[in-house]
Amino acid sequence: MKGKKTDTIEDVIGHQFSAYYKIAIEKFFQFAMSVDCVILGYHENGIKLLVIERGAEPHLGKMALPGDLVYPNEDVNSSAVRVLKDLTGIRNVDMIQTKCYGKVDRHPIGRVATIGFYALINVDKYRPLANSWADNVYWVDVKDLPELAFDHRSIVDDALETLRERVRHQPLGFHLLPMKFTLGEMQALYEAVLDEKFDKANFRKRILSMGLLKDLNELQSDVPHRPGRLFSFDEEAYKRLLAKGFSFGL
Amino acid sequence: MKGKKTDTIEDVIGHQFSAYYKIAIEKFFQFAMSVDCVILGYHENGIKLLVIERGAEPHLGKMALPGDLVYPNEDVNSSAVRVLKDLTGIRNVDMIQTKCYGKVDRHPIGRVATIGFYALINVDKYRPLANSWADNVYWVDVKDLPELAFDHRSIVDDALETLRERVRHQPLGFHLLPMKFTLGEMQALYEAVLDEKFDKANFRKRILSMGLLKDLNELQSDVPHRPGRLFSFDEEAYKRLLAKGFSFGL
DNA sequence: ACAAAAGTGTTATCGCTACACCCATGT
DNA sequence: ACATGGGTGTAGCGATAACACTTTTGT
Numbered sequence: 001m002k003g004k005k006t007d008t009i010e011d012v013i014g015h016q017f018s019a020y021y022k023i024a025i026e027k028f029f030q031f032a033m034s035v036d037c038v039i040l041g042y043h044e045n046g047i048k049l050l051v052i053e054r055g056a057e058p059h060l061g062k063m064a065l066p067g068d069l070v071y072p073n074e075d076v077n078s079s080a081v082r083v084l085k086d087l088t089g090i091r092n093v094d095m096i097q098t099k100c101y102g103k104v105d106r107h108p109i110g111r112v113a114t115i116g117f118y119a120l121i122n123v124d125k126y127r128p129l130a131n132s133w134a135d136n137v138y139w140v141d142v143k144d145l146p147e148l149a150f151d152h153r154s155i156v157d158d159a160l161e162t163l164r165e166r167v168r169h170q171p172l173g174f175h176l177l178p179m180k181f182t183l184g185e186m187q188a189l190y191e192a193v194l195d196e197k198f199d200k201a202n203f204r205k206r207i208l209s210m211g212l213l214k215d216l217n218e219l220q221s222d223v224p225h226r227p228g229r230l231f232s233f234d235e236e237a238y239k240r241l242l243a244k245g246f247s248f249g250l
Numbered sequence: 251m252k253g254k255k256t257d258t259i260e261d262v263i264g265h266q267f268s269a270y271y272k273i274a275i276e277k278f279f280q281f282a283m284s285v286d287c288v289i290l291g292y293h294e295n296g297i298k299l300l301v302i303e304r305g306a307e308p309h310l311g312k313m314a315l316p317g318d319l320v321y322p323n324e325d326v327n328s329s330a331v332r333v334l335k336d337l338t339g340i341r342n343v344d345m346i347q348t349k350c351y352g353k354v355d356r357h358p359i360g361r362v363a364t365i366g367f368y369a370l371i372n373v374d375k376y377r378p379l380a381n382s383w384a385d386n387v388y389w390v391d392v393k394d395l396p397e398l399a400f401d402h403r404s405i406v407d408d409a410l411e412t413l414r415e416r417v418r419h420q421p422l423g424f425h426l427l428p429m430k431f432t433l434g435e436m437q438a439l440y441e442a443v444l445d446e447k448f449d450k451a452n453f454r455k456r457i458l459s460m461g462l463l464k465d466l467n468e469l470q471s472d473v474p475h476r477p478g479r480l481f482s483f484d485e486e487a488y489k490r491l492l493a494k495g496f497s498f499g500l
Numbered sequence: 501a502c503a504a505a506a507g508t509g510t511t512a513t514c515g516c517t518a519c520a521c522c523c524a525t526g527t
Numbered sequence: 528a529c530a531t532g533g534g535t536g537t538a539g540c541g542a543t544a545a546c547a548c549t550t551t552t553g554t
Contacts, residue, residue, distance in 0.1 A: 025359065030322040031281040033352070033363060072280040072361050076352025097349045100365045102283070102326025109275065111322055113283060115350045169415075184532065201535070202517065225531040226524035434505065451508070452544065475505040476551035 034107075034114040035080040036067030036152060037095060038159035039088075041123035041139060042176035042189055048139040049156060050128060051148070052087055055135035058108050059149035065156070066134070067114065080117045088137050089129040095119040098159050106151050114150075118159040120175035167193050171212055171248050174233035180216060182228030183207065210248070212238050284357075284364040285330040286317030286402060287345060288409035289338075291373035291389060292426035292439055298389040299406060300378060301398070302337055305385035308358050309399035315406070316384070317364065330367045338387050339379040345369040348409050356401050364400075368409040370425035417443050421462060421498050424483035430466060432478030433457065460498070462488050 039050035051063045066087040070079040077097075085091050098116035106112070128137040140146060142160060145153070166172055173189050187203050190196075207213065213231040220227035289300035301313045316337040320329040327347075335341050348366035356362070378387040390396060392410060395403070416422055423439050437453050440446075457463065463481040470477035 025282075027322065028282040028319045029280055029360060031283050031320075032275075032278040033281050033283075069278045070281075070352070072277065073354055075354055076350055076363060079352075099347045100326055100350050102320070102329075102365070104323055104325055110279060113326060115352070165419075169419075182533080184534095199517070199519090200533085201519085204534075206516085220525095220533095222526090223532080224526040226533045228533055432506080434507095449544065449546085450506085451546085454507075455543085470506095470552095472553090473505080474553045475503075476507080476553095478506055 030111055032110060032112045033070040033076065034067055034112050035070060035076065035083055036065040036114050036116055036155050037080055037084050038065060038098070038116065038118040038156055039084070039090070039093070040118065040120050040142075040159070040163065040176070042192065043123045043139065045188055045192055046141045046143060047160075047192055048123065049142050049145065050088065050090075051138055051140055051146070052130065052134035053136035053138070054133070054149060056133040061135075062149045063138075063140075063146045064149035065152045066137075067152075069112070076115055080115070086132045087130075087134040089131055090121070090126050093119045093121055093126075098155070098162055101151055101155065103151075114155075116155045116159060118162065120163070120172055122176060122178055124178055164194060168250050169248055171233065171238060177233075179232055180218065180230040181232075182220060182230060184228055186231075206250070210246075211241065212248075280361055282360060282362045283320040283326065284317055284362050285320060285326065285333055286315040286364050286366055286405050287330055287334045288315060288348070288366065288368040288406055289334070289340070289343070290368065290370050290392075290409070290413065290426070292442065293373045293389065295438055295442055296391045296393060297410075297442055298373065299392050299395065300338065300340075301388055301390055301396070302380065302384035303386035303388070304383070304399060306383040311385075312399045313388075313390075313396045314399035315402045316387075317402075319362070326365055330365070336382045337380070337384040339381055340371070340376050343369045343371055343376075348405070348412055351401055351405065353401075364405075366405045366409060368412065370413070370422055372426060372428055374428055414444060418500050419498055421483065421488060427483075429482055430468065430480040431482075432470060432480060434478055436481075456500070460496075461491065462498075 037050075041048045041050070050066065052066050054060055054062050054064050066084050068083045068087070070076055074082070077095075080095050081091075081093070084093065084095070095117040096119065098118055100113055100115050102113040104111065106114075123139065128139075130137045142156070145156065147153075148156070163172070167190070173186065173193065176189055177186060183204050184200075186207065187198055187200065190203075191198060212234055214234040214237070216230045216232055218230040220230065287300075291298045291300065300316065302316050304310055304312050304314050316334050318333045318337070320326055324332070327345075330345050331341075331343070334343065334345070345367040346369065348368055350363055350365050352363040354361065356364075373389065378389075380387045392406070395406065397403075398406070413422070417440070423436065423443065426439055427436060433454050434450075436457065437448055437450065440453075441448060462484055464484040464487070466480045466482055468480040470480065
């Protein structure tokens with residue numbers, strides 16, 4: 001090892017992690033990590049966010065994202081799944097990382113960097129239930145968000161931006177819809193996410209021509225207008241198309 | 251605060267962070283964090299990655315991404331900039347987070363979660379110089395990567411995937427090109443990044459019709475063929491177009 | 501003269517937009 | 528009968544893929 005300037009961790013632990021060097025590197029191991037989950041659903045023509053009411057300090061009583069500290073012996077990704085389950089009872093959701101929030105003073109109890117996650121779920125399929133230190137769970141409309149604890153508002157904003165970008169290039173919308181849905185419902189969803197109107201005829205043609213939908217040969221019932229055909233997302237077809245180089249567009 | 255099950259940090263610090271509670275939360279503050287930078291350049295028709303030769307344990311002598319531990323009083327984002335400068339001398343690069351790598355056993359010296367960053371730079375504009383505990387700096391072709399320390403290979407792969415996605419929808423390619431470039435050079439770059447051939451005539455028409463290029467009314471010199479017109483990226487025009495709802499495509 | 505890359509024009513096709521129209525159901 | 532959303536057909540425009548061709552330089 002040559003003579004170098006800065007005393008980074010790697011400089012000082014050359015000789016098989018001797019006790020001497022352990023002391024030198026200790027100062028780096030002062031972080032805690034947390035995960036925060038942006039869980040989005042779709043209901044009554046609006047995008048909804050899952051929030052908890054905090055039953056613990058700091059920010060007791062305030063709305064916040066479901067999130068908590070990561071255990072030292074726990075993967076960060078698994079931690080997000082565990083924390084979501086602990087606080088809201090929601091399980092088996094595929095969550096995707098957004099980014100790391102690592103400002104020095106973002107958390108009052110010490111140096112806590114948090115990793116943002118997001119997932120799109122079908123509101124009817126999961127029944128969130130307040131648990132652990134969460135006093136309540138609510139779905140709130142993203143167009144009318146309450147004040148959120150910590151920097152959670154930025155985490156939500158970033159996740160929404162990511163969503164709007166990705167939803168155009170990947171068939172994500174289906175996660176938000178019920179198993180069976182009409183093309184009209186699907187169009188309303190995309191209009192809500194992208195805040196943009198589409199021509200009905202053209203939207204149907206585009207979507208159907210992709211071949212991602214399975215026609216269930218079933219009709220709506222009890223609607224005060226002509227009942228629509230019901231479709232479901234065809235996961236298999238999507239995989240087949242992907243392999244052939246297909247790419248989803250708008 | 252109600253009686254709840256799990257003993258998370260927020261459960262136990264209600265009363266103004268008393269000494270008693272401090273002990274209870276200490277176990278969460280055992281992490282170190284690091285940053286790893288995927289710096290990509292373009293040279294001789296190939297995408298190049300900046301790697302250092304490690305002059306410190308662990309993995310002494312091995313190739314690795316420029317990366318190091320984050321100081322406890324340092325923002326994660328600033329840390330990436332600082333670390334890149336310390337190890338390679340490269341400054342003033344806008345880096346973007348990719349994701350967090352948070353597996354329990356990913357680092358031999360303890361629980362270290364790392365945040366991946368990436369940036370696209372013009373190889374001719376920056377002169378990387380090994381510094382601090384980096385013994386050497388090299389540009390290596392991404393099509394022929396050496397073995398990399400830790401899980402750095404996955405970090406690179408993820409960054410490349412992100413790049414290939416984003417380069418289609420945002421005018422990122424220009425960061426990799428010199429200030430003045432011909433349309434042919436630009437086409438070669440996109441062909442290298444996307445591993446796909448384009449029709450010359452159509453490529454030019456598409457790019458020029460976007461109005462993102464400033465025609466410098468200048469020609470190449472000393473090339474063994476007809477010299478091409480030189481262009482530069484028109485940052486101003488791009489901002490104007492963005493405001494009007496323009497979106498870059500392929 | 502030749503190689504090599506710059507640069508241009510034409511055509512035929514495909515996809516998409518816009519718009520008009522009809523259909524089935526509950527009230 | 529009417530309101531409401533489901534569902535379809537088409538004409539015309541615009542983008543673009545495919546290809547052939549001309550131009551300008553260095554060797």
